[in-house]
Amino acid sequence: MSLLGQDDEAHGIRIRLDEVLEARGMSLAELARRVDVTVANLSVLKNGRARAVRFSTLSAICRELGCQPGDLLAFDERW
């Protein structure tokens, strides 16, 4: 539920941040420090509760994890 009390729009995008973090051996807190985003916000992203991601944030995450956006984002074909 957003601040306006409306349900968020459903979407089929899945976030695989926790898988990439585990593969790189990096903690969420360490990544948050490197990309200058709060742990709380990164946790929101990791748990799939984010409404949108800025390109600047996505670029910073890919830079620190040495991956492509496609490694972090996946589309669920069942959606």
Added chain:
Amino acid sequence: MALEILLYFGVVFTVIFGLLRTLLGTMGLGSMLPGWAWSVSERLFGSYFLGESPRVSATLRNHIDVHTTPELYVYGAELVPSGRGEFSGPYEAHVNVYSPDFAQRFGLLGGQLLAVLLTLVVLLLLVKIVRSLRSEIGPFSLINAQRLRLISWLVGIGGTLSTLLVTWGQWLVLNDAAIAPFVRNDIDINGVPLLVGVGVYVFAEVFRRGAAMHADLERVI
């Protein structure tokens, strides 16, 4: 936090010197208080707390002569010394109403009581808005926009109704057969509450737009 405390002081002040004073004063239920209660209140708060009898400001009619000792310096009586002022009519007076009838009491007391109740509600709404400053969401929320809109209605419509009631009560007093020959009964309606209400409504709309924009950015990483 300091702002919240200040608002709570305002609430307490309004309850004591607004609500209780109006209700228990001479215009309200004061005449029904037993003598001992009146004495206790007077000792604790002084006669100010209980309020004087209702007073209505009035402008004396032009033909009313005012004589004072010493005589007022009036234009036309003597040459006007340079650099000094002068007294000119029509003169103003206060009409003390010792025994208002029901309609006069309803207008004067009702209008004042309504104004005090509106002040209390507005202060409590402001406390809730100020409290939201310390919340995680912050002040820019739909609920605060709704509170501001409610304040605008209370001030604009409620405040105007209050001034109309008081003006009606004052008109009734000045229209009394014993008083009317001496005073002008000009009706002067205060438009300030309506203007302030409109201003707060505009502010509420801006706040609502801000809340919507804030919601758009919520959980945008």
